[in-house]
Amino acid sequence: MVCVCVCRSVMQSCSSALCILILLISTVTTVSKSAVGPVKVKLHDSATLSCYERCSGLVRWTVFHKPTDALAECDQTSCRSVKEGYQMIHDQYLKGNLSLTITDADFSKRGRYMCDCDGKDICDVRLQIEPLNTTVQIKPGGSLVLDLDIPEEMEVLYSSTGSGGPSSGQMCTVIIRSLQCKLEYKHRVSAVLQLRAVTPSDSGVYTVMDARNEEAIHIYTVTVGSAGGSDVVKDDHLDLDTDKRAALPAWVIVLISVLVAVIVGLAVKDIKLLRRQIQ
Structure with a gap:
């Protein structure tokens, strides 16, 4: 990068120190544009990691500590979910919306995610799960x-x-x-x-x-x-609150047992009569 200082005062050119300062400010500003605030969701909810940039090439989302392990990707033809649970939408990609959707955010998916366009990092998003x-x-x-x-x-x-x-x-x-x-x-x-x-x-x-x-x-x-x-x-x-319903009295349980036995006995008798008639 070339640093050019134009001064209309007595000084005709800026010092090297001032140029270096301007260069550092420009670099920090460029990096901060690609950084997005953390996304926090409830356990097992879906999460959307936002990224808005124009990219005519290949867009890939990865986890920060695994830069070669793609989760989802898009190009001019289509979008693909490389790993289950990670999605991108092609219509949105064509409009400059490169966001990644995580369908089931659990604790194992917490962390920092990176989005790149043809290998150049353009978005940096951290996913957090509400405690x-x-x-x-x-x-x-x-x-x-x-x-x-x-x-x-x-x-x-x-x-x-x-x-x-x-x-x-x-x-x-x-x-x-x-x-x-x-x-x-x-x-x-x-x-x-x-x-x-x-x-x-x-x-x-x-x-x-x-x-x-x-x-x-x-x-x-x-x-x-x-x-x-x-x-x-x-x-x-x-x-897991305890069940507040009162237990049935013992006599009710005995009565139910007797009724069930009578019904079963009558059913068996009817079946035997039916078999005799058929024979």
Whole structure:
């Protein structure tokens, strides 16, 4: 790049230092145009990573740490989903809308995505997943189980709400190796962190953090109640409240059993009579 300074004052040319400063400002401005603010969605919602540029060649979306591993791509002829769950629309591509749609955004899809036109980076977007929020009520002496939703280094932070509880701050750091499971079990298996023998002083907010990206993954609001209380767990995607319907009285169950036996006996008798008539 050539830096040209035009000065109409006493100075006929700009200094080298001023030219370098102008060059740096121009470079930073160019980079910031390609950067887009983070996209944050709820777990398992669809996410659209926006990118608006004119490109007459091949457009490819990749994950930042895997620049040669295409997710979806478009050219003047068509668009292709290279990996399942990633889509681009050809009509939008022709109009300069190069956005990528992720149909099911889970924690494994968090991260930084890059869009390039004929190998030149033009957009840089980070995908974030909103943290799960869970409310838990536990009897004293029970166990608090925290799901560790990602196989990465995590921190568990604690903020006390109970009187005389432990001081707030980082509880522990958890390092989990990647779980290797068959596809049919992938979404049914997760690692957990268990805090046993809880007391009312353990009531508080427990936050499971992605240590590397400093993102909250799961926030638990925990209340340790009296011994007569019941365990209740509620969150954005879960409702495990106990069934409040009263159990049937014993005499009703006996009466139903007798009626069923009578009906079965009559049915068997009718079948035998029908067979005799046929014979």
